[in-house]
Amino acid sequence: MPVREAANIITDFPDWARFLMLIRRIVTAPFGLDNDGPEADDRIGIFPVESETPQELIAGFNDKHLDFRVSVLAHDGRISLATWVSPHNFGGRAYLAAIMPFHIAIARNALMRVGRAAESL
16 A cells, blocks of 8 residues: 555544544643644645655644654555654643543554555555
8 A cells, every 4th residue: 555545544533533633622722732733735634744755654743832743654565653752841741641542542543444445455
């Protein structure tokens, strides 16, 4: 499966994850956090694409509270997903601690959806 196709599947969140993102939007709005990502010509979901090769796509952006990147890697017929987060302050560390269980669930679900799509090819 091409890396861009996998990245599109990964960022096409299911309804339950969209609901969690809505809650995030409501809770973080008073703190001025970016919920839509910065403007960019090339995006995967809300994330601006920073680099792309046939094997890997890296997307993400920096916000007040943390820097976030996601990597989708295609290698030997497998798709891997990795995320990097660099908190800037106490708010970033608190935010990361609060969302981590949800982040893990969303990432696992994303890879399952990629696997199902690859099986149907």
